[in-house]
Amino acid sequence: MHSLKGGVGKSVIAISLAKILASRGHQVLFVDKDIAGYASYLAGIDGPGLIESLISPMSMDVMREVYTENGGIAILKYPGDGPRYGVDLEIIHRDSELKERWRKYCNIFLSGKKYSFFILDNPPAVIPDEEIKYMTKQVRVGLSQISMKCIVVSDSIADTISNSVTYAKLLASKGYEILAFVINMIKPYDMLSYRSRIEEIMLELNCKLGVLIAFQEELFQFSGEIKDFPVPQQLEEFVSKMERGESGIIT
Ligand SMILES: Nc1ncnc2c1ncn2[C@@H]1O[C@H](COP(=O)(O)OP(=O)(O)OP(=O)(O)O)[C@@H](O)[C@H]1O
Ligand SMILES: [Mg+2]
Numbered sequence: 001m002h003s004l005k006g007g008v009g010k011s012v013i014a015i016s017l018a019k020i021l022a023s024r025g026h027q028v029l030f031v032d033k034d035i036a037g038y039a040s041y042l043a044g045i046d047g048p049g050l051i052e053s054l055i056s057p058m059s060m061d062v063m064r065e066v067y068t069e070n071g072g073i074a075i076l077k078y079p080g081d082g083p084r085y086g087v088d089l090e091i092i093h094r095d096s097e098l099k100e101r102w103r104k105y106c107n108i109f110l111s112g113k114k115y116s117f118f119i120l121d122n123p124p125a126v127i128p129d130e131e132i133k134y135m136t137k138q139v140r141v142g143l144s145q146i147s148m149k150c151i152v153v154s155d156s157i158a159d160t161i162s163n164s165v166t167y168a169k170l171l172a173s174k175g176y177e178i179l180a181f182v183i184n185m186i187k188p189y190d191m192l193s194y195r196s197r198i199e200e201i202m203l204e205l206n207c208k209l210g211v212l213i214a215f216q217e218e219l220f221q222f223s224g225e226i227k228d229f230p231v232p233q234q235l236e237e238f239v240s241k242m243e244r245g246e247s248g249i250i251t
Pocket of ligand 2: 010011012034035038121122123
């Protein structure tokens with residue numbers, strides 16, 4: 001999950017996709033790199049994330065499994081410690097013992113079980129780096145044919161959309177496939193007017209899926225259990241199309 005700007009709905013979409021995939025029988029690994037740890041909070045992980053727990057040794061209570069009738073979601077709280085994250089990572093990379101611990105726990109959490117989907121809920125403006133490559137490699141141990149694809153999310157403000165397209169191009173130039181571009185939080189009566197814009201973007205980015213999601217009162221600042229999380233209905237069709245390798249606009 002990628003966005004240039006914060007607060008545009010990456011976590012909402014990531015949680016929804018995880019729920020849909022799990023309800024269809026998949027085992028989903030959800031790595032929460034959101035600075036505020038939204039998914040982890042909903043999953044009831046109250047303590048620090050993996051990175052902070054490595055530095056100040058304490059109980060490694062950083063993962064929860066949420067089951068649906070068919071599949072499951074394993075949520076790993078990764079940073080969850082806001083501004084400390086960058087500093088903590090530097091400390092880990094400078095200290096060979098800590099780095100070894102980091103590798104050990106990454107192995108335990110990322111390759112411990114067979115997953116069929118891996119969702120990485122990023123903070124804003126992330127450019128895939130060495131750390132993400134390492135993570136992907138670890139997950140690959142349990143998931144042989146994984147290919148990393150980016151979902152780029154924007155809010156419905158014209159400037160944000162244009163800047164997000166530029167950002168998506170930057171991701172593409174680094175060799176990442178853009179699976180979908182999502183325009184979120186559209187005023188419900190305004191949905192139709194975004195059709196031509198999303199068509200344009202899909203051509204420009206050469207991406208298969210374009211998604212338009214309206215602002216929905218019940219989603220806004222949802223606070224409850226993941227089982228009750230109100231999944232936007234467009235994302236059901238998104239997952240169907242993604243699984244069948246189809247392209248199109250979803251509204
Ligand atoms: N379609 C929507 N309708 C109503 N509220 C929404 C919608 N999408 C997201 N929100 C709300 O907007 C806020 C930001 O959403 P979210 O946390 O998913 O954004 P984010 O891109 O993950 O943010 P960050 O960059 O901080 O990680 C939340 O309060 C969420 O409930
Ligand atoms: Mg988020």
